[in-house]
Amino acid sequence: MEQKLQGVIAVVLTPFDKEENIDYSALERLIEFMLSKGVHDLFPCGSFSLGPLMSSEERKKVLECTVKVNRNRVPIIAHIGAINTQTAVELA
Numbered sequence: 001m002e003q004k005l006q007g008v009i010a011v012v013l014t015p016f017d018k019e020e021n022i023d024y025s026a027l028e029r030l031i032e033f034m035l036s037k038g039v040h041d042l043f044p045c046g047s048f049s050l051g052p053l054m055s056s057e058e059r060k061k062v063l064e065c066t067v068k069v070n071r072n073r074v075p076i077i078a079h080i081g082a083i084n085t086q087t088a089v090e091l092a
Helices: 024-036 056-070 085-091
Strands: 009-012 041-044
Touching: 009 024, 024 041, 024 056, 041 056, 056 085
Parallel strands: 009 041
Antiparallel strands: none
16 A cells, blocks of 8 residues: 655554553553544554564554554554564564
């Protein structure tokens, strides 16, 4: 799918709890807040979101949560960069 990027592309920061687990409730609230403010795209799991420090499974779950909450309202740009090719291919 080819589409021009324009407008506000929001970096979706990944919230963690005290035990360093992803806080999915906080993530859902953050995404809803961003959408309510009129962002044009969501960008989860990038460098500022600590994506490269998360496991592949955690990154997939964050993306699944983002897709679920977004409900096709705006495009999602999934960060798939990784330290090794195998992980990047798995995430793609």
